[in-house]
Amino acid sequence: MRKSIICVIGLTVSCAIAVMQLQSCKNGVKQPETSVSKEFQFKEKLSDYGFFTGRIKELKPAAGLINYELATPLFSDYSVKDRFIYLPKGQSMKFISDGLLDFPDSTIIIKNFAYLNKNKEKVMLETRLLVKDPGDKTWKVMAYLWNQEQTDAERFIIGKKIPIELLDTKGQLVATNYQVPNTNDCKSCHVNNSKLTPIGPKARNLNFTRAGENINQLATWAAAGQLIGLPALDKVTRMPDFRDSVHYSLDQRARAYLDVNCAHCHTKGGDAYNTGLFLEYEQHDPNFLGIMKSPVSAGGGAGGMNFDIVPGNAKASILAYRMNSVEPGTAMPELARTLIHHEGVDLVVKWINAMNGQFKKSRN
Amino acid sequence: MYFNKLKIIFTMIKNRIINSILLLTCVAIIFTACKSNPEEKTSEFKTTLSFGPGEEDKIMEAFLSIKDSTKIQFKEGRYNFNRLSINQGKNIVLKGAGPDKTIFDFSSQTQGGEGMRITDVIGFSISGIRLQDSKGDLIKLNKCTDVVIDSVHAIWHVADSTSGGYAIYPVLCKNVLIDHSYAEGASDAGIYVGQTQGAIVRNSKASKNVAGCEIENTSDAQVYDNEFYGNTAGFLVFDLPGLSQRGGNTKAYNNYLHDNNNKNFAKAGSFGTAWGVGNAAPGSGIIILATSNVELYKNRIINNNSSAISIASGLTVDDKAMEKINPAYFPISRNISIHDNIMEMGNAFPQEAYTHHMGQMLVGVEQKLAQQDPSRKNQRIPFILYDGVTTNIINKGTVANPDSICIRQDGANIFVNADIINIKSKNWHPNTDIKPFTCK
Numbered sequence: 008m009r010k011s012i013i014c015v016i017g018l019t020v021s022c023a024i025a026v027m028q029l030q031s032c033k034n035g036v037k038q039p040e041t042s043v044s045k046e047f048q049f050k051e052k053l054s055d056y057g058f059f060t061g062r063i064k065e066l067k068p069a070a071g072l073i074n075y076e077l078a079t080p081l082f083s084d085y086s087v088k089d090r091f092i093y094l095p096k097g098q099s100m101k102f103i104s105d106g107l108l109d110f111p112d113s114t115i116i117i118k119n120f121a122y123l124n125k126n127k128e129k130v131m132l133e134t135r136l137l138v139k140d141p142g143d144k145t146w147k148v149m150a151y152l153w154n155q156e157q158t159d160a161e162r163f164i165i166g167k168k169i170p171i172e173l174l175d176t177k178g179q180l181v182a183t184n185y186q187v188p189n190t191n192d193c194k195s196c197h198v199n200n201s202k203l204t205p206i207g208p209k210a211r212n213l214n215f216t217r218a219g220e221n222i223n224q225l226a227t228w229a230a231a232g233q234l235i236g237l238p239a240l241d242k243v244t245r246m247p248d249f250r251d252s253v254h255y256s257l258d259q260r261a262r263a264y265l266d267v268n269c270a271h272c273h274t275k276g277g278d279a280y281n282t283g284l285f286l287e288y289e290q291h292d293p294n295f296l297g298i299m300k301s302p303v304s305a306g307g308g309a310g311g312m313n314f315d316i317v318p319g320n321a322k323a324s325i326l327a328y329r330m331n332s333v334e335p336g337t338a339m340p341e342l343a344r345t346l347i348h349h350e351g352v353d354l355v356v357k358w359i360n361a362m363n364g365q366f367k368k369s370r371n
Numbered sequence: 372m373y374f375n376k377l378k379i380i381f382t383m384i385k386n387r388i389i390n391s392i393l394l395l396t397c398v399a400i401i402f403t404a405c406k407s408n409p410e411e412k413t414s415e416f417k418t419t420l421s422f423g424p425g426e427e428d429k430i431m432e433a434f435l436s437i438k439d440s441t442k443i444q445f446k447e448g449r450y451n452f453n454r455l456s457i458n459q460g461k462n463i464v465l466k467g468a469g470p471d472k473t474i475f476d477f478s479s480q481t482q483g484g485e486g487m488r489i490t491d492v493i494g495f496s497i498s499g500i501r502l503q504d505s506k507g508d509l510i511k512l513n514k515c516t517d518v519v520i521d522s523v524h525a526i527w528h529v530a531d532s533t534s535g536g537y538a539i540y541p542v543l544c545k546n547v548l549i550d551h552s553y554a555e556g557a558s559d560a561g562i563y564v565g566q567t568q569g570a571i572v573r574n575s576k577a578s579k580n581v582a583g584c585e586i587e588n589t590s591d592a593q594v595y596d597n598e599f600y601g602n603t604a605g606f607l608v609f610d611l612p613g614l615s616q617r618g619g620n621t622k623a624y625n626n627y628l629h630d631n632n633n634k635n636f637a638k639a640g641s642f643g644t645a646w647g648v649g650n651a652a653p654g655s656g657i658i659i660l661a662t663s664n665v666e667l668y669k670n671r672i673i674n675n676n677s678s679a680i681s682i683a684s685g686l687t688v689d690d691k692a693m694e695k696i697n698p699a700y701f702p703i704s705r706n707i708s709i710h711d712n713i714m715e716m717g718n719a720f721p722q723e724a725y726t727h728h729m730g731q732m733l734v735g736v737e738q739k740l741a742q743q744d745p746s747r748k749n750q751r752i753p754f755i756l757y758d759g760v761t762t763n764i765i766n767k768g769t770v771a772n773p774d775s776i777c778i779r780q781d782g783a784n785i786f787v788n789a790d791i792i793n794i795k796s797k798n799w800h801p802n803t804d805i806k807p808f809t810c811k
Contacts, residue, residue, distance in 0.1 A: 164432065164435050164436060165428065165431050165432050165435060166431075168481070184481070186481075186482055189431070189435050189456070190435050190436075191434070191435055191456040191457065191458040191488075191490075192456070192483075194458040194459065194490070195456075195458065195488075195490070198458070198459070198490070198491065201459070201491050201514070275615075278490070278513065280514075280543060280615060281513070281542045281543050281565060281566055281614070281615065283611075283613040283614045283615075294612075294613050294695065295613065299691070300613065301611070301647065301689070302647070303565075303587075303611055303614065303647065304536060304537065304540075304542070304559070304563075304565060304647075305536065306508070306535060306536020306537065306557075306558050306559040306637070307532050307533065307534070307535070307536060307558045307559075307637075308484075308507075308536070311532075334506065335480050335481060335482050335483060335484070335506040335507055336484060336505075336506040336507035336508075336535055336536075338482075341482070341483050341484045342482060342483060345481075345482065
């Protein structure tokens with residue numbers, strides 16, 4: 008009895024997939040199921056969505072797919088990331104605050120991870136999808152693992168270690184076991200107060216002019232009707248580029264880096280809520296920021312040190328110590344990092360060492 | 372349902388509608404009822420799965436795609452995992468063949484903070500499994516409600532600072548029962564309940580950890596019928612500043628805390644550890660730190676050779692504690708009731724106490740008492756040590772016992788007010804007068 012039910016379900020699913028594949032032959036991004044009440048089903052292959060035209064590896068966006076960048080991106084083992092937003096036809100994103108944009112149902116946020124090999128060739132690793140399910144209005148995650156031939160990526164939930172040799176930002180060849188996250192790892196960072204949400208596409212982190220462009224990214228979208236409700240740009244907070252020491256102060260850059268790399272967990276309602284260490288860009292409470300704050304549950308991860316941040320002394324600061332480690336149980340962030348981000352560590356070390364005993368609360 | 376029963380118990384504890392004897396009887400009856408029918412009917416679960424050793428990948432996949440109302444059974448044998456996680460779900464049961472039979476080994480962990488991570492699950496039970504040798508914590512339950520951890524052994528075979536912090540680690544949870552479990556080798560606390568509302572730890576053991584069991588910023592906890600031995604400190608009730616909630620309303624009774632005289636190996640670096648469990652002096656039975664409404668009774672506290680029971684304020688470990696007062700933190704311990712415990716102590720401090728910053732303080736108190744009163748020459752430090760930091764320092768009061776410390780213990784050499792605030796001044800005067808602190 009049970010077997011026959013499984014058979015029927017299996018048949019239905021494979022029929023549905025077959026039908027979808029037939030439909031996806033048309034050019035342009037195919038509209039997912041239009042019936043609003045229906046629950047979103049992740050497809051088996053990345054190519055099934057029709058996000059890209061031509062050779063899929065080149066990630067050429069089909070009509071309607073928005074390519075975007077972030078001022079300060081999350082570090083993930085020096086991987087090269089391409090980011091896209093798919094909006095259902097005729098729909099737009101809404102500006103509601105400096106934080107996350109408001110996305111319409113059936114939005115798909117796509118993030119592709121690749122690395123540069125020793126010949127400076129881009130090798131695809133995985134593609135992660137965040138979908139706003141029109142059925143229950145919640146966001147859902149899925150990862151797709153690229154095949155050896157680099158011709159497509161397949162749905163993959165259990166995570167994987169991939170041994171690679173990559174070029175870092177300084178052009179050094181580094182060997183590591185890249186970790187494709189499992190779907191629960193995705194949730195660890197993306198869940199806040201029991202709700203899964205996107206992290207990257209916050210207005211303040213999108214509020215800049217991309218290299219090679221003349222117009223601000225948000226303004227471009229607003230002009231194209233893809234984003235509505237955008238106020239005058241000087242009214243929108245701008246997340247500093249952590250690499251840009253010309254336009255931003257050391258404090259601004261370090262705080263931007265900590266926000267983007269840590270604050271999805273280190274915030275109230277985040278996965279590290281229990282630690283009482285909160286690293287959001289807006290955070291002003293020195294204790295929440297870790298200044299002369301004793302850790303709560305770091306155990307040996309604290310390296311025997313007493314405080315998260317000792318102003319003027321990065322060597323005695325747990326925050327810098329854990330960023331500078333790859334040991335499980337010590338390394339922070341816990342996930343998506345098997346290598347030390349030297350540029351990030353340098354920045355935070357400088358920031359802590361430049362801090363006076365009296366931490367300045369105000370910031371421009 | 373198991374989980375519903377758990378909820379009823381915790382509601383009773385919280386409401387305190389009935390007196391504790393009646394409560395205990397109820398608890399006993401309810402759980403005896405469970406025991407007499409240990410196999411949950413499979414029909415209670417929408418999905419029942421069963422796995423054996425060698426099926427680790429399938430198990431990982433089952434965890435990742437788990438649906439509400441799932442029971443997973445694990446056959447006897449050894450399983451090797453990098454790490455395991457469940458994130459979001461309802462009514463999930465993991466059941467092994469027994470803690471000596473079903474073994475989850477996490478020694479190949481390469482990423483993440485723990486071997487097993489359970490997040491945001493309502494109705495979670497794990498039983499009959501041994502978890503061992505992860506790099507981080509062994510099992511962490513974050514933001515879960517109605518949790519049962521029964522017959523789980525969580526062990527690091529090498530007990531030193533390379534061990535993870537916590538063996539059994541529920542945090543930010545509601546209604547947790549830890550029963551018939553064992554924790555060994557944690558570089559922080561073996562059984563650690565943090566920032567949780569409603570917890571029972573009972574019939575459990577902990578050994579070779581820095582702290583056997585710790586209840587931290589947790590409200591409405593009951594700890595009874597346990598044995599904590601061979602740790603640095605047996606049992607801790609701590610509140611720390613800057614966290615999501617305040618602890619308090621903790622009862623510990625019928626526990627056997629003995630021979631907790633080990634080195635404090637929480638220290639792992641070169642800067643010294645002066646926070647949390649690093650403060651536990653080798654040779655401590657029970658330590659109460661910066662928390663309120665604690666009742667300790669009918670415990671056997673034997674051969675913890677630095678202090679049977681210590682009551683301390685946040686100020687003793689943190690000069691800035693008073694600045695951190697807010698609705699979720701108050702550094703001075705209040706309403707502490709200690710009665711009818713059996714206490715014994717060995718002839719001398721453990722050697723390890725002499726090299727620990729808090730241990731040295733206790734040694735100092737014993738020496739000072741002998742100096743003040745030559746008739747005490749060969750007497751040990753009294754069983755109960757109170758740091759003497761009271762709300763008088765806030766209120767500028769002069770009452771002898773403003774914070775309702777209440778002690779009812781027979782025998783001699785029971786109590787010392789260590790006058791810690793003056794320890795570095797020439798006016799330092801530890802005082803063994805128990806009268807102001809005797810229960811009225």
